[in-house]
Amino acid sequence: MPLLELRAVSVGYGRNRVLQNVNLTLERGEIVTLLGANGAGKSTLAKSISGLMPAEAGAILLEGEPIETLPPAERLRRGIAHVPEGRQIFAGMTVAENLALGAYASPDADKSERLEFVWALFPILRDRMQDLAGNFSGGQQQMLAIARGLMSRPKILLLDEPSLGVAPLLVAEIFRLIVSLRAQGITILLAEQNARQALSIADRGYVFENGRITLSGASKDLLNSPDVAERYLGMGSATEVSGAASAALAGRLRGVLFPDAAPAGGAST
């Protein structure tokens, strides 16, 4: 039985469907990555798994049990931790308080043991427990966000764009860390725009386009697939095509912005 299974999940903001009929599985100990452009639905998928956004249709099964109607707190207790896009740490609170909030839904007895675990992964946090989290750099905040997510002793860690706004050196470190988390028995669902790096550590991947899964498979196969190479790795013939496309777009924009200079653009307003 897969650890997590999504069956025909659809999610929407109001009338617009953001996710359409998504089927996805996550086996124990895997790193699975979600690829796709901005707005393809990766973050929405993470939110629907953690319960921030209710699924309109379909089933979400954790270890075979349906969880799609449970509130976020209950899903957290059952082992799903979500490290949201943009880190979302509590900037005005100390590191200690941020970590304590990570264990808010778990029994108090676990806390000190979890702190040791997190300190071992992020030694820098131990020295800065009383510092305000808002004074940290982007990379450090990302570390704190991951550490906060680990405080609830999760089975599954949903990482949404952990490389966003983080210096390249630290990105490499974060990816190394993700691999070491898997070694600790934590299953990881990683939503990333940085496709090459994500695929280099992931076992499998799903490619999202306009809220649907268009492609899925083992990382190796995805890396070699011409589709992925063209769209997400910036290789192949598509680059030339998109070069021509962007020139055309720039022309159209110019027409809209300066209709007097480019009479042909007048029609497009």
Added chain:
Amino acid sequence: MLEFLQICIGGLVVGSTYAVIALGFSLVYRVTGAINLSQGGFAIIAAMIGYTLGVAWGWPLWVAIPSAVAVTVGIGMALGAFTFVPALDRLSNANVLMLTAGILTMIEGFTLVVWGSQPYAMPPFSGEAPLVFGPLRVPTQAFWVIGATGVCIAALWLLIAKTKLGTGLRACAENPGAASLMGIDVPRMTLLSFGLATLIAAIAGVTVAPTTSLQFDTGRLFTISGFVAAAIGGIASFPGAVIGGLFLGLVTQLATAYISSLFSTAISLLILLAVLIWRPSGFVQARVGKRQDTRDEAKATGHVARLPSNLAWPAAALAVAAALLIPFVVTDNGILSGLVIAGILFMTLMGLDVLMGYAGQVSLGQAGFMAIGGYTSGYLSINTETAPWLAILAGIFVSLACGLVLSVVTLRLRGLYLALATLAFGLLVDSCAVGFLDITGGPSGLVGIPAFSVAGIEFATPRAMYYVVLALDLVIFIGLTGALRSSFGRALKAIRSDQMAAAALGINTVRYKLAAFMISVTLASLAGSMYAFFFNFLSPEMVGTGRSLELVAMLIIGGESTLLGGLFGASLLTLLPTMFQPLAIYKTFASGALLVASFLYLPQGLYGAVVQIAIRLSRPKTNTEAKTAAKTSARVL
């Protein structure tokens, strides 16, 4: 010296109460980012229930007082669960603030219905005899008030800083989205903070009750003082709230004793305005910087209700025709007077709509400009026999001058600080209207204002006045409709939806905001003058802060950014009490309840609802149905 000490003790007692209410403001603000103006209402409800249980029913005070607090908290939690908590998801912070003003009005109306308008007095908890320290005499209730304040502060601090629940509450304040990821139930925490704020307000209410006289609208005073105290001290900080409260209490008591009781409010408000200019975040800075709050931005309201032009023209023609004929059909002078009043208020409301609905600037002190206009033109026409139209112009001139001075403060502010500054301005005008006896006639009002006249023709009857007001309304409406369809209107809407983006597009936001403000000032001043000429009389409460809040209620109930919505709101709230006299006592309650309900369930107000019905009826596009649709909307006009 002795007298000074005695006054200071009085100041500390009053200040403690303010401090506790301010603490409630600060608590709700820190957890939700919104301001809860209903605080003072709960204080007065608790005191009134305490009176009923303890005095009228004769329960022993040690049973009556805690029961009163418990009942109040129950009422507060229920109200909070159905109004405040759902509103936080749907409304911008500025609108939540006005919603809580609606809750306050509702509570006032409820108190009025249950306890009437007479004042009540509570006996002190431990006897009338004061404690004597040498030459100083301290009433025992002072110890109760200060003691209760101390306990509240300590308990709240312990809860927030030392418990897991407190950490959860602070997490909601910091980042509600991340808090729910931590497994924190954010709506429940919001309700909890609302309940806690109600609890401390109730405690403040019952303990301070014996030192003051209780009336249905005393709650407003508590709210305003608490709000001012919180703003002076720093709204995001608990110590700030306490310091602000004590400071405000001392200042008002000293000012009352050594200057004049008439100006003690004015002095505290001037201090507030000064704080807002020079130190907007208050005396005590919170450790956390300014809250990054997405809710500060107005939520986009989708499309604004508008009749399609094929319906709009016939509807408008019918409406004007109906309006012209009304005085021939309606002969009852009371109803006709009601219509005149609604028409006069509609002038203010159109201005307020330009300011609030289009430019997105909150104003809780609009009646202040009605007062300035009304008193100026009233005074001039009584004492110098100036022609009414000249007197009106003079009123507008004085109002614009005051508005310019106020705009020095308001143009720099947004959201709740803007609301606070405009509220303070309205209150300042209130206290001047009461205080400047020689000009305004003080609390008893300005008597003997002549009727409106042009070139010797007097418009003394309601029917004559009706046509004057109708003509003015039409001219203003047509003028503003034109202006708002031009680039001016688009610029205002851009500012409303995103001030920074508007500025980035090259819109001079300061100039447009000022223009919208000046339009609203001019119209309010004109309406105030017409009001004075119509009643031949003007008193402070006719154009006071109560009126300001009522104006906001009318605009929201009628429908914001529709220009016409105000007419619906004004007619409803003016005509219903006139037509159903026995129900007049429910007016305050109804206006509060309607305001809250409109915010939650009728985001486009009555006008929006009527337009939607009209559009639905006309959809089959058969001619007859379109006509009936137009007629239904015209009939409401």
